[in-house]
Amino acid sequence: MKISLEKTAHILKNADNIAILIHHFPDGDTIGCGYSLCRALQNQGKNVRVECADKVGDQYGYITENFKFDQFKPDFVVAVDVAAKSLLGDLKEKYPKIDLCIDHHSTNEFYAENTYVDSKSAAACEIVYELCKMLDGIDLVQASALYTGISTDTGCFKFSNTTAKTHRIAADLMDMGVDYAEINRIMFDTKSKARMQVEKDALNSIKFLCDNKVAIMTITKESRLSSGAKDSELEGITGLPRTIEGVILGITIRERDDTNICKISARSNPPVSASEFCARFGGGGHERAAGCEIKEPKENALKILSESAEKMFKELGLN
Ligand SMILES: [Mn+2]
Known part of the structure; x- marks a missing residue:
């Protein structure tokens, strides 16, 4: 059932022994949501x-180091920034029933008993920011986690999903003392040597088509293994093909x-819809950033x- 944000806050206020689930291959937004909501509760x-089904990357240590979790049997299960049950990875078998989803x-896919979705929010952390204010206010640990999610899901406030409200929330979090320069340095201006090696291999693999409007990049298993790069070190790498001048659909295999099995990420510029492209393979996501899976070499x-x-380009009259 779709519920309001007020109802979401009310349900959380009455819950206890809560497990908050974040999506597999966790990114800044799902991590920011999970940990800030955890702190509020x-x-x-x-x-x-x-x-989380996967290990949270070391670069998020400034968030996770503030938490220690006890083992307990949860009575209430919340998923944050998780559009479909399959995105829970291995946790989907462990938690067949999800009580609440905030996304x-x-x-x-409305797989939870109750769901609050606001697709106008650039990051799910914008929603959790409002929620934390309704619950118990926001401390610096929460503020840093929320800022991380908002900054990463907007590509450091560059993507078209960024709104005036996004900036207002970020400004409020800055007023609370968030070290935004350090967070953005870690998230956007720091790459491991292993990551650089994978980028080098991936850039060499790029194939262009549709008059150079489409670029397809491949990240091989061999490149990942020989470089020693962990999945968490490769976050955001799928943005690379679309950074090439003239490319309006950038695809990463x-x-x-x-x-x-190949995991596919698509990034697009108007008039191309990345989510429409990925829907052709049973996937989905946002207008400009989407994903799917292809069970082929x-x-x-x-x-x-x-x-x-x-x-698709022919259908759109772009070819
Ligand atoms: Mn998100």
């Missing part, structure tokens, strides 16, 4: 923990450990995606 004396994806995935992009 802990500050009310509740038993709360954050759970900003228009593609939300990420070969999984099982080389018969990378060579086949490249062929399938190329054909599909050419077809």
